[in-house]
Amino acid sequence: MDNKISIISDQFQNESGSETVEGITIIINGKLKQIMDVLRENNEQYESNIDVVHDAFLRGLDDIRKDMPKG
Template identity: 35%
Template sequence: MSDKNTVTMLSEEFENDKTGEKVEGITIIVDGKLKEVLDLIKIRNKNYNNYTEILRDALFEGINNITNKSKE
């Protein structure tokens, strides 16, 4: 697709059949520079087997970082 420094995300709403609760689902397109970076992380860190694992940790670490900064 592209080598630009962009991230493509798609959002969709889902409904829990049992509770009726609506939640947002997000699809992240791994392409371009993001794919290059994630590929390097997978090569350098054998703890990661796929992009989902890397993005999970990046998301939680990022949220923790933002939360800690907001406490200052």
């Protein structure tokens, strides 16, 4: 079974219509979905896959920020 993740980006107008914002859809399948299911089932803080993605995204951004050169 493969790790499958598809990310789709689209542009939307914000509520006031004065700014274009990016909307991102994440489609997860295969082993990655199985891993997310296990994480959700074994950790009470994750009530949905959205919670898992949110946490993974913020942790990943923090790691990237820490790896950036200072200056």
